[in-house]
Amino acid sequence: MANEVCLRTLDLERPWLLEQYQSRGGYEMLKKILTEKTPPEAIIEEVKMSGLRGRGGAGFPTGLKWSFISRNAPGQKYVVCNSDEGEPGTFKDRDILRYNPHQLIEGMIIAGYAIGATRGYNYIRGEFWEPYERFEQALEEARNAGFLGNDLLGSGFDFELYTHLGAGAYICGEETALLESIEGKKGQPRYKPPFPAHFGLYGRPTIINNTESLASIPMIIEKGGAWFADIGVKNSGGSKLFSISGNINNPGVFEIPMGTPFSELLEMAGGVKDGRRIKAVIPGGSSSPVIPGDQMMELNMDYDAIAAAGSMLGSGAVIVLDDTNCMVKILERMSYFYYEESCGQCTPCREGTGWLYRVVQRIEAGQGRQEDLDLLDDVAGKISGKTICALGDAAAMPVQGMLRHFRDEFQYHIDHQRCMVGVG
Amino acid sequence: MTITTAKDKTELFAPAIRAEIDRWVAKYPPEWKQSAVMGALMIVQDDNGGWLTTQLMDDVAAYLDMPSIAVYEVATFYSMYELKPVGKHKICVCTNVSCMTNKSDIIVEHLEKKLGISFGQITEDGRFSLKEVECLGACGGAPMMQIGKQYYENLTPEIVDAILEGLE
Ligand SMILES: Cc1cc2nc3c(=O)[nH]c(=O)nc-3n(C[C@H](O)[C@H](O)[C@H](O)COP(=O)(O)O)c2cc1C
Numbered sequence: 001m002a003n004e005v006c007l008r009t010l011d012l013e014r015p016w017l018l019e020q021y022q023s024r025g026g027y028e029m030l031k032k033i034l035t036e037k038t039p040p041e042a043i044i045e046e047v048k049m050s051g052l053r054g055r056g057g058a059g060f061p062t063g064l065k066w067s068f069i070s071r072n073a074p075g076q077k078y079v080v081c082n083s084d085e086g087e088p089g090t091f092k093d094r095d096i097l098r099y100n101p102h103q104l105i106e107g108m109i110i111a112g113y114a115i116g117a118t119r120g121y122n123y124i125r126g127e128f129w130e131p132y133e134r135f136e137q138a139l140e141e142a143r144n145a146g147f148l149g150n151d152l153l154g155s156g157f158d159f160e161l162y163t164h165l166g167a168g169a170y171i172c173g174e175e176t177a178l179l180e181s182i183e184g185k186k187g188q189p190r191y192k193p194p195f196p197a198h199f200g201l202y203g204r205p206t207i208i209n210n211t212e213s214l215a216s217i218p219m220i221i222e223k224g225g226a227w228f229a230d231i232g233v234k235n236s237g238g239s240k241l242f243s244i245s246g247n248i249n250n251p252g253v254f255e256i257p258m259g260t261p262f263s264e265l266l267e268m269a270g271g272v273k274d275g276r277r278i279k280a281v282i283p284g285g286s287s288s289p290v291i292p293g294d295q296m297m298e299l300n301m302d303y304d305a306i307a308a309a310g311s312m313l314g315s316g317a318v319i320v321l322d323d324t325n326c327m328v329k330i331l332e333r334m335s336y337f338y339y340e341e342s343c344g345q346c347t348p349c350r351e352g353t354g355w356l357y358r359v360v361q362r363i364e365a366g367q368g369r370q371e372d373l374d375l376l377d378d379v380a381g382k383i384s385g386k387t388i389c390a391l392g393d394a395a396a397m398p399v400q401g402m403l404r405h406f407r408d409e410f411q412y413h414i415d416h417q418r419c420m421v422g423v424g
Numbered sequence: 425m426t427i428t429t430a431k432d433k434t435e436l437f438a439p440a441i442r443a444e445i446d447r448w449v450a451k452y453p454p455e456w457k458q459s460a461v462m463g464a465l466m467i468v469q470d471d472n473g474g475w476l477t478t479q480l481m482d483d484v485a486a487y488l489d490m491p492s493i494a495v496y497e498v499a500t501f502y503s504m505y506e507l508k509p510v511g512k513h514k515i516c517v518c519t520n521v522s523c524m525t526n527k528s529d530i531i532v533e534h535l536e537k538k539l540g541i542s543f544g545q546i547t548e549d550g551r552f553s554l555k556e557v558e559c560l561g562a563c564g565g566a567p568m569m570q571i572g573k574q575y576y577e578n579l580t581p582e583i584v585d586a587i588l589e590g591l592e
């Protein structure tokens with residue numbers, strides 16, 4: 001049930017080594033595709049059938065994204081992997097890079113073959129030194145084994161793959177900011193359209209996918225799209241890596257089928273620390289609206305179920321908060337993050353994130369005004385949908401979620417100049 | 425805008441540094457040397473005890489045939505570049521939500537007391553500096569910090585003491 005796709009080598013000793021990956025059938029799919037000259041369309045069809053949706057947060061169907069590239073257009077095309085992993089609460093791509101880097105490499109080569117790209121870049125966040133070294137070592141092994149370079153296994157297909165290292169900027173996780181960053185510029189998102197499929201890295205057609213999305217590809221090819229789809233549930237194919245953290249006994253990364261009840265995931269993670277009550281869960285990274293604990297205990301971990309509860313599965317980063325947490329304080333910290341990380345390019349985000357942070361901060365500090373909650377609603381509403389990239393929405397959604405479910409806690413802070421949570 | 429072309433490129437950096445930068449340059453299309461700017465800045469920063477001087481940024485600009493201002497823009501945008509001196513050991517403590525709810529404040533207080541400095545400062549002997557950082561993608565090991573290239577997870581004040589003692 002668990003660890004069937006991206007973490008399938010985790011039980012091996014030094015699972016990151018080429019020989020270990022190959023002992024589990026690694027690179028066999030690449031060999032098969034290259035020797036049989038599988039039509040690229042058939043690969044894209046398989047990925048479509050798998051129901052794989054982008055694991056970086058937006059959940060866009062991967063196969064569909066690949067089909068937007070005009071394969072036969074002349075000139076360079078690129079495959080770019082997003083290993084920026086900056087959404088607070090998310091720490092799964094780090095494990096793929098550290099423990100199964102070859103599966104990501106194989107996935108990227110297959111993606112290149114499918115869209116007719118001969119070059120790829122993996123953008124790894126600059127703080128991830130250990131994962132970077134692992135990935136570089138794996139690239140070296142793959143190159144020596146003839147899986148990277150020119151005329152792979154005598155097929156006439158060339159593919160080269162390089163790492164680009166970030167240097168600390170959450171916004172570079174946004175796909176067009178990431179492309180700017182590879183081009184040696186500050187990471188400011190581009191207007192869309194044009195989308196990367198038409199105008200991507202160096203102005204060339206580009207697909208950009210999350211680490212987990214790309215690392216899922218070899219297994220989808222090996223066992224078939226239908227196999228992958230069947231692991232999960234309707235509209236949420238496959239298994240998913242959940243990074244679960246917060247007030248729990250056994251935090252970590254769990255690869256489990258989409259649609260698994262949250263209560264089971266919580267149990268795998270050892271339950272709430274010190275036997276305390278679960279107050280709230282942020283189900284899909286810090287941008288996803290909070291869900292009260294009781295409600296969360298009834299939900300399944302898939303796109304539709306979490307969306308029906310008014311939030312998002314996002315990157316699968318689950319932050320569990322027990323009843324010692326003050327929600328005003330939690331929101332203050334999150335709002336500070338978006339304010340800090342806004343690239344400043346558009347006014348609603350640059351100014352709005354500052355407003356959100358300052359107002360939540362004064363409520364936290366016991367200086368809130370009666371009109372502040374309406375003000376927060378108003379500012380959040382003015383950011384949503386009015387910015388160049390989705391960081392604006394990412395800043396507004398947590399505010400809206402907190403006010404929807406924990407308004408009384410904010411009101412209490414304003415009325416009594418202090419927290420209603422004992423330890424707040 | 426200044427474009428430094430006066431110096432011969434071989435005069436700009438020591439051969440080992442040049443070789444490292446060239447490794448980055450080789451990863452990108454020949455007409456996109458600029459793509460190597462992030463790697464190059466990190467290399468010269470590490471070589472300079474962890475921070476960038478204007479001279480170093482200008483040298484990187486010259487080496488990669490970029491206007492200096494384009495290099496400054498990059499160096500000021502990304503949080504891992506330092507434009508002022510830092511300690512020999514730059515201690516970066518995450519205070520984002522998962523770390524916060526696992527008592528990162530206790531770690532911060534402990535470090536501040538132990539070292540006698542706050543975020544953004546360096547100890548008098550120059551050995552340590554403290555920096556507050558956003559989520560480092562290791563929330564399963566909260567509270568956590570990074571020193572140099574290394575992550576340290578599941579911290580307690582005692583563990584922090586042992587880690588600092590182990591550093592040169
Ligand atoms: C502010 C912001 C930060 C993002 N950070 C990441 C990230 O760290 N990793 C990631 O894979 N996607 C991130 N994304 C989503 C990417 O823009 C993009 O949708 C994704 O990389 C596409 O790959 P996928 O379809 O495989 O998910 C971010 C988006 C925004 C707006």
Ligand code: SF4
Pocket residue numbers: 171188189341342343344345346347349350387388389390391392
């Ligand atoms: S929404 Fe914010 S982060 Fe995104 S482009 Fe605008 S200012 Fe930059």
Ligand code: FES
Pocket residue numbers: 088089090518519520521522523524558559560561562563566568
């Ligand atoms: S919140 Fe500290 S590493 Fe993620």
